[in-house]
Amino acid sequence: MTFGELVKNMREERQLALREFCRLASLDPSNWSKVERGLLPPPKSRQQINDIAAVLMLPAESEDYHTLFDLAAISHVPRELVQNNVADNLVVFFRAARGTPAPARTMAEAKRIFKQDKKKRNK
Helix, strand or coil: CCHHHHHHHHHHHCCCCHHHHHHHHCCCHHHHHHHHCCCCCCCCCHHHHHHHHHHCCCCCCCHHHHHHHHHHHHCCCCHHHHCCCHHHHHHHHHHHHHCCCCCCCCHHHHHHHHHHHHHHHHC
């Protein structure tokens, strides 16, 4: 899932029309539509992503909140690094670096945690 897809899904779950969402988050609707469709990258500004999370009513320590930031960060990683499931490992790396949900001291440990988390999500 991409950043834009996640935000669009959450926005629609909350029954927020695109223009209303953009008004509340101080975003341009035509450009934001392109973000949701994956034609433009997500914002790089932490404040802008915080504003989006606030409009979506995401608690700061929620899984969705962290996923929002992770997907935004991943979308700014060069494509060649995202191939071959590297993006999945980057999510673990970003969370390990932040210390959430479980800190990892090495990439090997981060990969192990990722595999465990992935198994839990697939159940």
